[in-house]
Amino acid sequence: QLQLQESGPGLVKPSETLSLTCTVSGASISDSRTSYYWGWIRQPPGKGLEWIGSIYYSGSTFYSPSVKSRVTISLDTSKNQFSLKLGSVTAADTAVYYCARHEYKNYAFFDYWGPGTLVTVSS
């Protein structure tokens, strides 16, 4: 059974870089036979979902225009993990951050999600 688990600091200071890791178990993130994307989605407290970006098993990435200038998503195939880095954070970046898997063919279909991790931006 595929499982995803987010990890990283729960508190980040304004102007610093938010760094999160998603550890995947039950499947290889670099398996070319299955063609999945690995994505990050966030949800500010009391608000809706926002797609941040995704990475393909090959390493190609897509980012939301709203954060594109500040975000990097990368793979660590040796640890079966993928990571999110979001720079120059402000209070508006405070959110629950989810990692999730989605299909190449049905791109908007996120079939497995992590439980989410709350990141607060505050001094």
Next chain:
Amino acid sequence: QTVVTQEPSFSVSPGGTVTLTCGLSSGSVSTSHYPSWYHQTPGQAPRSLIYNTDTRSSGVPDRFSGSILGNKAALTITGAQADDESDYYCVLYMGSGILVFGGGTRLTVL
């Protein structure tokens, strides 16, 4: 930037039918947007209901159906039950690898 629109809230009586919609601030939603629907209860991660317009995710009862109605994607729930009370989100593929979620609809069953 194009905004994906959803009704902020909706209510339905137990046993009733409700249709939630997912539109665009500019233009029409089509199957080429691969509309997908998720529901989320407080404190939980979202869970997939419908993808690729009208395909039910594994384990989702056939009370839930997806379609294109006019210029919007639609999620119809028939025979509403108390535990359908949830937040519902649609997401659209906008091309060039970009996904945009709608603002969500809070469904009340009463």
